[in-house]
Amino acid sequence: MHKDSTNVGNKAVKIVTRSIWYIVLSVLAFIMLYPFIFTLLAGMNTSAEFGHAGALFPVPEVPQFGNLLFMFTPAGLRPLINTFTRTAWYTIVVSLMAILMGYVLARYRFRGKNFFLVTILATQMIPSVLTLIPAFVMMAHIPFVGGNNWMGMGGRGLINNSLAIYLPLGWGFLIWVFLFMQSMKSLPRDFEEAAELDGCGFWRTLFTIIVPMQMPMIAVIAVNVALGVWNDWLIPFLYINDIQRSTLPAWMGQLVAALQQFGDRDYPRIFAMSAVAILPPFFIFLFLQKYIIQGIASAGVKG
Amino acid sequence: MKSKALKIRTRGWREAKIAYLILIPFFVYIAFWNLLPLILGVLLGFAEYNALSPPTWVGLRNYHRFFYSGVYLPLLWRQVWIGALCLGVNTVLSFAVALALNTNARGRGFFRASFYVPAVAAVSVTTAVFVSLLAPFGGGFNRFLTSVDMDPIIWHHSQFWMVFWIVVYFVWRAIGPASIIWLGGLQGIDPSLYEAAKVDGANFRQRVRYITLPGLRFVAAFIILTGIIGAMQMFDIILFLTAGNPFGRTDVLMFRIYRYGAVTFNLGMAGAAGTILGIVTMFFAVLYFYHMRRREEKENA
Numbered sequence: 001m002h003k004d005s006t007n008v009g010n011k012a013v014k015i016v017t018r019s020i021w022y023i024v025l026s027v028l029a030f031i032m033l034y035p036f037i038f039t040l041l042a043g044m045n046t047s048a049e050f051g052h053a054g055a056l057f058p059v060p061e062v063p064q065f066g067n068l069l070f071m072f073t074p075a076g077l078r079p080l081i082n083t084f085t086r087t088a089w090y091t092i093v094v095s096l097m098a099i100l101m102g103y104v105l106a107r108y109r110f111r112g113k114n115f116f117l118v119t120i121l122a123t124q125m126i127p128s129v130l131t132l133i134p135a136f137v138m139m140a141h142i143p144f145v146g147g148n149n150w151m152g153m154g155g156r157g158l159i160n161n162s163l164a165i166y167l168p169l170g171w172g173f174l175i176w177v178f179l180f181m182q183s184m185k186s187l188p189r190d191f192e193e194a195a196e197l198d199g200c201g202f203w204r205t206l207f208t209i210i211v212p213m214q215m216p217m218i219a220v221i222a223v224n225v226a227l228g229v230w231n232d233w234l235i236p237f238l239y240i241n242d243i244q245r246s247t248l249p250a251w252m253g254q255l256v257a258a259l260q261q262f263g264d265r266d267y268p269r270i271f272a273m274s275a276v277a278i279l280p281p282f283f284i285f286l287f288l289q290k291y292i293i294q295g296i297a298s299a300g301v302k303g
Numbered sequence: 304m305k306s307k308a309l310k311i312r313t314r315g316w317r318e319a320k321i322a323y324l325i326l327i328p329f330f331v332y333i334a335f336w337n338l339l340p341l342i343l344g345v346l347l348g349f350a351e352y353n354a355l356s357p358p359t360w361v362g363l364r365n366y367h368r369f370f371y372s373g374v375y376l377p378l379l380w381r382q383v384w385i386g387a388l389c390l391g392v393n394t395v396l397s398f399a400v401a402l403a404l405n406t407n408a409r410g411r412g413f414f415r416a417s418f419y420v421p422a423v424a425a426v427s428v429t430t431a432v433f434v435s436l437l438a439p440f441g442g443g444f445n446r447f448l449t450s451v452d453m454d455p456i457i458w459h460h461s462q463f464w465m466v467f468w469i470v471v472y473f474v475w476r477a478i479g480p481a482s483i484i485w486l487g488g489l490q491g492i493d494p495s496l497y498e499a500a501k502v503d504g505a506n507f508r509q510r511v512r513y514i515t516l517p518g519l520r521f522v523a524a525f526i527i528l529t530g531i532i533g534a535m536q537m538f539d540i541i542l543f544l545t546a547g548n549p550f551g552r553t554d555v556l557m558f559r560i561y562r563y564g565a566v567t568f569n570l571g572m573a574g575a576a577g578t579i580l581g582i583v584t585m586f587f588a589v590l591y592f593y594h595m596r597r598r599e600e601k602e603n604a
Contacts, residue, residue, distance in 0.1 A: 133564030134344035253427035
């Protein structure tokens, strides 16, 4: 009898705390998602409707898709394509780099291995402020391009050249080499030794034995690099002035920075562009969330 | 006997050859794009260069100006306190979120995802929403304030409000990753420890003090360490949300370095200020690193 009543009491307390939990988290989730709701709504306004700056909930009377479609006209499409190619390029390069370097560092024995390991870890401590502006200066002084002479003077170098957003390889990416190396340690050597006895060379062993077994880790690397590069507005923003050679987030950066100055602004178009820029990473997140979270978790534990 | 030794040696040589052939090209390429600018940046600090006329060597003048002109030290200090505010608020709130998400209730996956979504969108994209909402006349927030019969606030004229919104944006964007790292730490603690403590009669506070907090030490170190390095170089939010307003009172050193480097081409000063900010950042990082190490040794002893 007594036991029953406490059970009922416990249950009531449990239900109340659960409800509070749901209410509080729902409110928080709404706050977190609100800017995205705003973006979608505002992107479908007409300029007149949105007015000078828009309401808290700029619900359009008649949803307009003209600004969204603008992204797929020749003027808007080019930066979008650039963002895709740049993301794909760095994803492939960094994944390959992590696989190759990580494999060799984890499995092979050679002189100077410690030097490579220590260097990789040391670079992770160096703040990027030390290289940001000098890298920009260096870009402008690469010899023989953009009107530069052999001394690297006289022209603009790689500034405003499409190559400028594909060539640089920041040493921040080396963290993925380290994480791939770590994940190699949990893989037994038996498979490679068997493959080697069967006469497999370096490349065969790596790409037919190791890579298929390391697929989860490679997915973690690829997804996180892809997100980071897609959202990297700064490098294209610094190196490229011409929108047609730049990327969508960098273009957005120019538009948003200009909002701080006086002048005309077309908010609905900006928000329609935002929506397009957010969608690809949003879908990556939706379907590959597992790998993103594993990425932060492993960086958190080992980094 | 002899042939076996030879085999091992050739095998070792083969491995070394492959390793060098892979590592050295990558290292050289990365050194070109990173080490060279690092050296160039330090050299720039000793020069005056505006990208038009050739650079001239000015010795320590840029550094002297940094410390004695009264312009740059306040910027550095502002970088530190605004960064510390962002990081502190985010660390505490993300821990609270992690505690709230550390259940097995239905829907926690959705809530976890909603906290993380802001981090997968670019800063240059999501700041537009805040700029629009904060517009002084007819912005979303002021429209709301007038609709509930309150006076509109000219956010951009107040240092307090601008810093407030910088912190809000920072936390909005960074809370997801931080709380997921916290959550990983919470779930990494062996549940049998709590059981054992309960059997030994430890109350809730003691369990938190002696099991939860020590178990989270490394996670906390990671969040704060990476947070310091990030916050000391934060300028993107400033650039897009406030542009340093009101009257340069949210201008931080990193924003100034960016402007010198890419807008006004005061490249010598950008090099000197960048070198100093980089060293200060590394100093904070190393200081914190050693602090954690010492505490750990003390507790192990």
